[in-house]
Amino acid sequence: MMQTLRHYYQRFEQRRGRRIYIVPTRFGAVFVAFLLLMLLGAINYSNSLGHLLVFLLVSLGNTAMLYSNRNLAKLELKHVHADNVFLGQQATVQLVFLNPNNHHCHQLDIANKPEQIVSANFFKRMLGFIPRQAVALLESTKTTTAQINIDITHRGRQTLGSLRLSSEFPLGLFFSWTYFPTTCDVLVYPKPEGILPLPNTSGLSHKQSLKQQKGLDDFAGFNSYRAGEPIHSIAWKALARDDVLRTKQFSSPLDGRLSLSWQDTNSLQGTEARLSQLCQWILEAEKSGLSYGLSMPNKQINVAYGESHRRQCLTALALYHAD
16 A cells, blocks of 8 residues: 555656646737637627637647647656866757657757746746757657757856756647756866966976987987097997998986966966966867876866876866865
8 A cells, every 4th residue: 555655656746847837829829819809709799600610719729738738748858968168168968858659749949947047037938038949859759869058157067957848839829848857067167268378397298208318318319420429429330330420319208297386377366367377278288298287275186198187187177166
């Protein structure tokens, strides 16, 4: 008995979380107004055909309402994913819908419903004043991939909030919609911009793993002999082989270590400007192949190179909050 009650309670919770709302569109409101005028005229003149026409149109409207509800019923949002972006860009959210119905779902639009939208804008949102993006046809008993672009408003983690799936199918008389709550969020990096040059490095780039330098470490090859070079550097074996006078050259590896520090941006005003400058430096260092580290007031990241290191540094900038 308890299991049965629990089963029905879970079904009730699922249905309550997937309510479908329907309101008349502008065209639907005009349609209802004309029906009222036709009904008054039919009553005034006792016109049976007028009554019949009104009742037929009313049944058409009721059928359109049922199909509008049917177009959104039982749809499921199976997966939501959004890549990290920089401030000033739009985040592209990948969506995977499942249509378990035996019929296709047509003319669907999807929009983001950020949680900061207040109820004062309810009617504007429902009447289509917020940006909507078309979703491809959801075929019956299949999954469909769609995407939506989300405007980015601030640095850090931005929660997507609920996604609103809406439609005016089939006749445009009614606007129906439903909400899909999501836990997906977007990590927003600072906007990469700044006027300060990249700090100097005492080493070389990661792409150039060795810098050719005269020394006594590792053999690096031969150079043509030049007057004044020490005799002990002459390659005597090579001279005996081909009678060409050469000198041995040696190289020593120098690590390219670039330190990006919060203190290097003291000349900039404001936290966001300093974060943007550090973000630009990270991208420049990565593009140039430099190994680099990041020093923040709340975090220290050791010198490294590569995509994972870049992501770690940018994440530290995105989540930084000054006291």
